[in-house]
Amino acid sequence: MTVSTYPDDDARWDAMRRKDRAAEGAFFIAVRTTGVYCVASCGGRPLRKNVEFHDTRQSARDAGFRACLRCRPDIDREVLRHATVPTSLGLALVARSDAGLRLVTLGDDADALTADLAKRFPAARLLPDPDGLSGELAAVAGFIDRPETGLILPLDDRGTALQQAVWGALRAIPAGQTASYAQVARAIGRPAAARAVAQACGANPLAVITPCHRVVRADGGLSGYRWGVARKAALLAREAA
Numbered sequence: 626m627t628v629s630t631y632p633d634d635d636a637r638w639d640a641m642r643r644k645d646r647a648a649e650g651a652f653f654i655a656v657r658t659t660g661v662y663c664v665a666s667c668g669g670r671p672l673r674k675n676v677e678f679h680d681t682r683q684s685a686r687d688a689g690f691r692a693c694l695r696c697r698p699d700i701d702r703e704v705l706r707h708a709t710v711p712t713s714l715g716l717a718l719v720a721r722s723d724a725g726l727r728l729v730t731l732g733d734d735a736d737a738l739t740a741d742l743a744k745r746f747p748a749a750r751l752l753p754d755p756d757g758l759s760g761e762l763a764a765v766a767g768f769i770d771r772p773e774t775g776l777i778l779p780l781d782d783r784g785t786a787l788q789q790a791v792w793g794a795l796r797a798i799p800a801g802q803t804a805s806y807a808q809v810a811r812a813i814g815r816p817a818a819a820r821a822v823a824q825a826c827g828a829n830p831l832a833v834i835t836p837c838h839r840v841v842r843a844d845g846g847l848s849g850y851r852w853g854v855a856r857k858a859a860l861l862a863r864e865a866a
């Protein structure tokens with residue numbers, strides 16, 4: 626599948642009516658009656674006769690339009706390419722920025738996973754791109770089944786300094802082993818921060834790749850898992866085998 630393009634005004638109008646998240650920043654919509662320009666997914670319902678399309682925000686500005694305060698077309702959008710792949714744990718959604726893997730989530734329904742992606746990244750341009758991501762999809766699906774084989778992909782898991790430290794510590798827990806929140810807190814030199822460690826685990830954007838499933842309660846209980854405790858149990862059972 627090729628990435629959508631918007632070759633003429635009809636295609637652009639259609640993308641706007643569909644609030645197409647893949648069209649964000651690909652062109653701009655200027656509304657003569659309001660003097661404002663927007664990205665395609667902003668959600669306004671102007672009459673077509675009042676709309677003009679611009680290839681760039683500069684072109685819209687030069688024509689006298691000002692940026693919409695709601696959709697902020699003057700801000701550069703992060704481009705995220707995304708697709709889903711079947712795995713032994715259900716569907717995995719994989720999203721990649723220019724810098725690397727930005728999000729890996731698990732679920733049972735592709736539409737729900739894509740809706741969650743859109744909610745997490747409200748200011749991103751989201752491009753469905755299963756062909757362009759075929760290498761990443763195969764690598765992630767393979768890694769979920771066989772974590773011991775490793776994963777050689779750049780990661781773009783942005784977070785606070787504490788989150789980065791926690792996620793790094795999680796990736797240092799070998800397959801087949803588990804740790805408690807308190808142990809991870811000690812590993813990052815913040816022994817009093819077990820609660821913050823738990824929150825960072827919950828905010829982990831890279832399911833399985835950053836193995837938050839290897840963090841369990843101090844008594845060995847599974848605790849929670851944002852992608853389902855059944856998946857956590859399956860992962861740990863497989864890794865312990």
Ligand SMILES: [Zn+2]
Nearest residue numbers: 663667693696
């Ligand atoms: Zn707008």
